[in-house]
Structure formats: C-alpha cells, structure tokens
Amino acid sequence: MKYPPFSTLSLNAVKSPTHVMKPLILLSFLFLLACSNKNTAPVAPPPPSLPVASVVSGTETTFQEYPASIEGVVNVEVRPQVSGSLDKVFLDEGAFVNAGQPIFKINEQPFRAALNNALAAQHAAEAALINAQLEVERLTPLVQNKVISDFQLKSAKATAQAAKANIEQAKANVSTASINLGYTLIKAPVSGYIGRLQKKQGSLVGPADAEALTQLSDVHDVHVYFSLGEKDFVNFKDQYPGQTLKDKLKQLPAVTLLLADNTEYAKPGKIDVIDGQFDKNTGAITVRASFPNPQGLIRSGNTGKIRLSLKHNDALVVPESATIDMQDKVFVFTVGDSSKVKKQAITIIGKAGGNYLVKDGVKVGDQIVLSGIDKLQEGMVIQPQKATEKVAVVRTKK
Numbered sequence: 001m002k003y004p005p006f007s008t009l010s011l012n013a014v015k016s017p018t019h020v021m022k023p024l025i026l027l028s029f030l031f032l033l034a035c036s037n038k039n040t041a042p043v044a045p046p047p048p049s050l051p052v053a054s055v056v057s058g059t060e061t062t063f064q065e066y067p068a069s070i071e072g073v074v075n076v077e078v079r080p081q082v083s084g085s086l087d088k089v090f091l092d093e094g095a096f097v098n099a100g101q102p103i104f105k106i107n108e109q110p111f112r113a114a115l116n117n118a119l120a121a122q123h124a125a126e127a128a129l130i131n132a133q134l135e136v137e138r139l140t141p142l143v144q145n146k147v148i149s150d151f152q153l154k155s156a157k158a159t160a161q162a163a164k165a166n167i168e169q170a171k172a173n174v175s176t177a178s179i180n181l182g183y184t185l186i187k188a189p190v191s192g193y194i195g196r197l198q199k200k201q202g203s204l205v206g207p208a209d210a211e212a213l214t215q216l217s218d219v220h221d222v223h224v225y226f227s228l229g230e231k232d233f234v235n236f237k238d239q240y241p242g243q244t245l246k247d248k249l250k251q252l253p254a255v256t257l258l259l260a261d262n263t264e265y266a267k268p269g270k271i272d273v274i275d276g277q278f279d280k281n282t283g284a285i286t287v288r289a290s291f292p293n294p295q296g297l298i299r300s301g302n303t304g305k306i307r308l309s310l311k312h313n314d315a316l317v318v319p320e321s322a323t324i325d326m327q328d329k330v331f332v333f334t335v336g337d338s339s340k341v342k343k344q345a346i347t348i349i350g351k352a353g354g355n356y357l358v359k360d361g362v363k364v365g366d367q368i369v370l371s372g373i374d375k376l377q378e379g380m381v382i383q384p385q386k387a388t389e390k391v392a393v394v395r396t397k398k
Contacts, residue, residue: 072217083206122170132160
C-alpha cells in the first residue's frame with residue numbers, strides 16, 4: 001500500500017473542515033456566556049419574615065415610687081426648763097424609755113435652797129398674820145367700850161389682811177420653788193427611743209440652749225411623709241369613688257414602704273392625711289401614710305420610698321421589646337399598606353412588667369412589629385408573620 005508524501009498529508013489535515021470548526025464553536029460559546037453573565041441582574045432577597053401583633057386596649061395597674069421621710073407618731077425634743085449643771089445621765093443613746101422614766105438630773109442644790117427660803121418666808125408671813133389677828137382681838141373690846149377710837153382697830157384689820165396676802169404670795173413662791181426643784185429631774189414625756197445625747201454629764205444646760213438635750217420618738221407606729229405633684233395627685237384621687245377627699249381616703253388601697261436598701265417593709269400602710277394646700281415653691285402636696293411598727297424596726301429619721309398603685313383603664317399596652325429608643329424618644333414600627341413599615345413615635349405614661357402603657361402614637365388595631373426592629377428602616381417591606389408565642393399585647397385580666 002502506498003501512502004502520500006508527508007507534506008501532502010499535513011496539508012490535508014489543516015484543510016479538514018472538522019478541525020477548523022471545533023475551536024470556533026468553543027470560542028463563540030465562551031463569548032456568549034460572558035455576555036449573558038454581564039446582562040443578567042442580581043436576584044433580590046425575599047422580604048424578611050417578622051412577627052406582628054395588633055394593638056388592643058386593656059386595664060393595667062402601674063406602680064410609682066416617691067421619696068419619703070419617716071417620723072415617729074410622737075417625736076419630741078427633750079429640753080431643760082431650768083439652768084444648771086448636768087449631774088447625771090441615766091440612759092444611753094438609743095435606749096427605750098417608758099413615759100415618766102428619769103433621763104437626766106440637774107444639780108438640785110440651788111433650787112432646794114430656793115425652796116427652803118420660800119418656805120421660811122411663808123412661815124414668817126403666817127406668823128405675821130397671827131400677830132395681826134391678835135392685835136385685832138385686843139383692840140376690838142376697847143373700841144366697843146369707847147376707850148379708843150376705831151381708827152386703830154381698822155388699821156389692825158388692814159394689817160391682818162396684808163398678812164393674809166403675804167401668806168398667799170409666800171405660798172406661790174414655795175410652789176414655784178418646788179416646781180423648779182422638780183424640773184431638775186428630767187423625765188420622759190412619752191414612751192419611745194432616745195436619740196443622740198447632745199450634752200454629757202457635767203455640761204451646763206439651760207432653757208435657752210440652741211440644741212435640745214435629746215429627742216424622744218414614739219415609734220410603735222410611724223408616719224411616712226411624701227409629696228405628689230399636681231398631675232399625679234389628680235390622677236391618683238380621680239380613680240377612687242367618693243364625693244369628698246375624706247370619702248376618697250377611705251377607699252384608698254394599702255401602700256407599700258420601700259426601705260433604704262429597696263426591700264419591702266413587711267407590713268402595709270394606709271394613707272390617712274393629705275395636706276390642705278400645695279406648696280407654692282415646689283407645686284407639690286404632702287401626703288402622710290401610717291405604718292405599724294410593733295418591733296421598732298423603723299426609727300424616726302429613716303428614709304425610704306412609698307410605692308403607690310395607679311389604675312389605667314383602656315390603656316394601650318405595647319411590649320418594651322417592640323420599641324426602640326432614639327434621641328430621647330421611643331418608637332415602634334407599624335405595618336401599613338403593602339406590608340411597608342413606618343417608624344412611629346409613641347408617648348409612654350407608665351410601665352407594667354415588660355409592657356409600656358401608651359397614651360398616643362398608636363391606636364387600637366394597629367399592627368406593630370414585635371421583634372427584629374433593630375434592622376428595619378423606614379418604608380422597608382416585610383412579610384408579616386402572626387406571632388406564634390403569647391401575644392405581647394393582651395387585655396389584662398383583673
């Protein structure tokens with residue numbers, strides 16, 4: 001078998017149609033693929049699926065706390081009523097005393113001497129009266145027998161009357177001296193706890209001292225004073241029945257006292273007094289609540305907070321987790337037409353648990369986004385999803 005020359009075979013191979021078309025087809029395919037990728041637009045992600053719920057109205061109770069000061073039912077200053085040196089202090093600070101129990105003793109020697117002088121003056125006046133009466137008795141028959149004129153008898157009677165007056169004055173001086181002597185023993189006017197002792201044994205004390213010897217507090221019950229602003233006061237009293245403020249006080253619920261460490265005092269209190277007028281400087285009115293204190297756990301001068309309950313009827317309740325704070329305002333995202341969200345400012349009037357009580361900004365029936373709001377923007381489209389968990393906005397059952 002004869003083969004064609006090598007040069008002829010190579011030339012036929014180059015001229016073969018099959019070997020020429022394959023590279024051209026491959027290049028054309030790559031070119032068209034590149035053009036197709038450049039002209040194809042990116043596929044938009046689907047709208048986010050977020051839980052939503054409808055706003056409804058309900059009845060909620062909120063709690064407001066007010067700073068308060070605590071005083072005993074009786075809180076008196078113990079002051080000396082006579083001047084002298086303080087000889088004895090019978091009890092220490094913080095001790096409990098019963099009414100009438102001695103607390104201080106002032107040196108009594110000057111006052112006992114004054115009492116003795118007053119008694120001596122009284123005895124002298126009594127003796128003078130006896131002499132005057134004897135003189136009257138001596139002159140009476142002489143005048144009757146006209147031995148002497150009645151002038152001397154009248155003068156003797158006047159002297160007797162003056163002696164009687166001197167006795168009354170002497171008795172008054174004795175009484176005053178006796179009272180002053182009694183003041184040297186200072187007794188507790190009421191039962192209670194002794195405060196700080198401002199004067200120690202040996203100190204010179206007197207009624208004109210700027211500071212009292214101590215304070216005595218009867219704390220078997222305590223009075224807790226706090227202030228309400230005008231708006232809070234109106235809202236507080238308007239929710240209870242009664243024609244007068246006195247009638248409303250009878251309907252007020254018990255209040256809670258929070259101690260300085262924010263723990264609740266075990267016994268509830270009762271609001272029993274509201275001041276007669278608002279303070280012109282602060283625009284607030286003073287309110288008093290009374291609490292039993294049988295164990296003496298609370299002392300006069302303590303501070304704390306009063307927690308008041310305030311009932312809100314037909315309040316719009318929005319979960320705190322569905323809100324966002326921006327520039328001192330609180331916003332929610334409402335869902336409108338075409339499932340577009342809108343950032344809406346709301347006005348908060350209180351908080352109950354994890355919910356905000358809203359005055360305005362939303363209304364009953366509005367759809368709000370419950371979660372994922374940190375990634376939302378104004379006008380963004382979402383896919384509303386009905387909340388599968390407990391609806392965050394519910395009507396509270398009472």
